Structures are given as C-alpha cells and as structure tokens.
Amino acid sequence: MNRAVFLDRDGVINEILYEVDGNIMAPATLEQLKILPNVREGIKKFKDMGFKVISISNQPGVAFGYLRIEKLKEINDYLKKELGIDAMYECIHHPKYDGECNCRKPKPGLILQAQRDLDIDIEESYMIGDNLSDIQTGINAGVKKTFRIGILREDIMELQHKKQIYPDYTLPDLVQIADKIKEIENK
Numbered sequence: 250m251n252r253a254v255f256l257d258r259d260g261v262i263n264e265i266l267y268e269v270d271g272n273i274m275a276p277a278t279l280e281q282l283k284i285l286p287n288v289r290e291g292i293k294k295f296k297d298m299g300f301k302v303i304s305i306s307n308q309p310g311v312a313f314g315y316l317r318i319e320k321l322k323e324i325n326d327y328l329k330k331e332l333g334i335d336a337m338y339e340c341i342h343h344p345k346y347d348g349e350c351n352c353r354k355p356k357p358g359l360i361l362q363a364q365r366d367l368d369i370d371i372e373e374s375y376m377i378g379d380n381l382s383d384i385q386t387g388i389n390a391g392v393k394k395t396f397r398i399g400i401l402r403e404d405i406m407e408l409q410h411k412k413q414i415y416p417d418y419t420l421p422d423l424v425q426i427a428d429k430i431k432e433i434e435n436k
C-alpha cells in the first residue's frame with residue numbers, strides 16, 4: 250500500500266484570488282495561477298520520503314459557472330507536471346445547484362476515491378489545508394495527522410474553538426510541514 254500526503258489546492262499550492270467584494274475565488278485561467286513559495290521544495294521532500302502527493306479540492310466555480318471544466322483540467326495538468334503531483338481530485342459541485350454530493354469537503358469522498366485508485370493506506374497518510382474544513386476532511390477520512398498551513402492567530406483559535414475542529418499542527422509552509430512529518434515518521 251501507498252502512503253499519501255493530501256493537499257488542498259487553493260491557498261496551499263497556489264495563491265487564492267479575491268473578488269472585489271472579498272469573496273474567495275480559485276484561479277480560472279493559467280494566467281491567474283501563482284504557485285506559492287516553498288511548494289516545489291516541500292513537495293519534493295514528500296516525494297523523497299516516499300509519499301504519493303495528491304491534491305483534493307472543492308472547485309464549486311464549475312457549478313457557479315465562472316470556471317470552465319476545460320480550464321480546470323488545464324490548470325491541474327500544469328500543476329501536476331510542474332510540481333510532480335501524482336493525482337488531483339476535485340468536487341465540482343455546489344449544493345445550491347447540484348444538491349448533496351459525496352465528494353464536497355469536509356466529506357471524505359475525494360480521499361476515499363484516491364484510496365481506491367492508488368491503494369492508499371489512509372491511517373498512514375496526512376492531510377494539509379488552509380481551512381478548518383480541510384482539517385475536518387482529514388479527520389473524517391481517518392488520516393494520521395492534520396496540518397493547517399498558515400499562522401495561529403487569535404481569531405483562528407477562536408474559530409477552532411467555535412467549530413471544535415483542531416489541526417494537529419499549524420505551520421507556515423510546506424517545507425516546514427515536510428520537516429515535521431519527517432520528525433513524526435522517524436519517531
């Protein structure tokens with residue numbers, strides 16, 4: 250079986266875009282795509298440790314109609330090739346248009362799909378995301394440890410208490426997370 254590092258995409262691999270009204274958007278074209286610092290190096294470390302690197306993301310922009318499925322595929326193909334990501338899975342639904350699906354995070358559907366496709370041992374795998382819903386996804390799937398990428402600010406700690414969702418670690422970038430995983434694996 251394979252061990253995996255599951256990565257959320259927007260805000261972990263690439264920069265988040267903001268609309269004028271402050272709403273969060275995913276890049277809709279290759280031109281809008283900007284890979285975050287230390288992503289390349291972090292992914293290389295995961296691969297050197299023998300992990301499959303798998304991106305799982307909600308891309309409701311497809312359901313909302315601002316993200317074309319061909320563009321999503323183009324962006325993901327580019328990221329896979331450029332960064333050596335093994336597989337990318339996305340939920341393209343939104344409850345408003347599609348009703349309930351089984352893949353929209355924090356449901357574990359995308360992780361379970363990857364498990365079937367790539368023979369993943371979930372209990373020996375890790376989840377990394379910038380949102381608490383990513384952390385909840387990892388918990389729902391039963392991963393070994395969860396990481397929130399970012400800094401631990403007071404407002405985020407309050408949100409964690411309110412939602413009762415706690416990542417095992419909060420660290421600023423993928424390189425530091427890779428080093429922490431190495432430490433955990435060597436214990």
Ligand SMILES: [Mg+2]
Nearest residue numbers: 257259260379
């Ligand atoms: Mg995100």
